[in-house]
Amino acid sequence: MPPSPRDCARRVLEVVPSVMRAVRAEMRRHRASDLSVSQFRALVFLSRHEGASLSDVADHIGLTLPSMSNMIDGLVERRLVTRKDLPADRRRNTLSLTRAGREIEEAARAAAQSALAHRLNALSASDRAKVAQAMEILRPVFVEPRNVERKRI
């Protein structure tokens, strides 16, 4: 008997916040990088979208522009990100990771992944496969669903 969308949603609602709490705790625990989850996500996005604008990042992470401007201020001060004007359109920013930013991003991701992996190690290989598959099912639904809307335009 397949679960209804509502039943599936109930389970997601019960479990995902706890998973997220573990992720957040791990980010905090790893003092070396000491990034918030949002900061970490911004770095990940920039590592994949070299030269993205502020709006691009804000849009992807789901923060308002002022919040993102603030966050990037912090990352620039920490010398993890550079912010330059885009000559072609001087309203826009071009954001890039510095070498240190790239290193921190990789270190933070490795640390968080290790901690999560340690927990997931309690699962059988087949259960891990199921979890991994579920993530790929959820990815298009929740990660950058804006792309879908944009294509519609």
Add this chain to the structure above:
Amino acid sequence: MPPSPRDCARRVLEVVPSVMRAVRAEMRRHRASDLSVSQFRALVFLSRHEGASLSDVADHIGLTLPSMSNMIDGLVERRLVTRKDLPADRRRNTLSLTRAGREIEEAARAAAQSALAHRLNALSASDRAKVAQAMEILRPVFVEPRNVERKRI
């Protein structure tokens, strides 16, 4: 080829924050209840653990005692929760939902579930089944893993 724990962790790390963002946004959007995710989780816990102490809730949600004390203050002011002394041990609190608390909890859960369900509706029944199953696999790993440690003592 089954994914390694590390690979599984990577996918969780990539997808779960986005799912969580959707949950959080939905909580905020539903102005009627206007609860933070933590407040919502506290109400859910209390709806299932009538008379729990402050420490019980803090432990389950993963907040410090002062933070939880604060949060409960807010919920008491909003008349969603009652806080009484426990005569048997007067250091302890007994927390309960009021009728309004119970109603808000149900309404908030229904709203969040509906919004999530709406998104999950884009999936096939079989994909939903896989997601639901994955949640049940993850539940013992991340939801109340403290119980495992306690049992060990």
Add this chain to the structure above:
DNA sequence: TATTGTTATACTCTATAACTATA
């Protein structure tokens, strides 16, 4: 006029430290 980003300001959430009351 519309778009991109910044500044000013305030609120929520959470933490740590120090304290009170009870056991």
Add this chain to the structure above:
DNA sequence: TATAGTTATAGAGTATAACAATA
């Protein structure tokens, strides 16, 4: 002395409103 909870205080993260610069 140890435990349960509160108060005081501070910091991080985010939002909205108002603004400046550019297109």
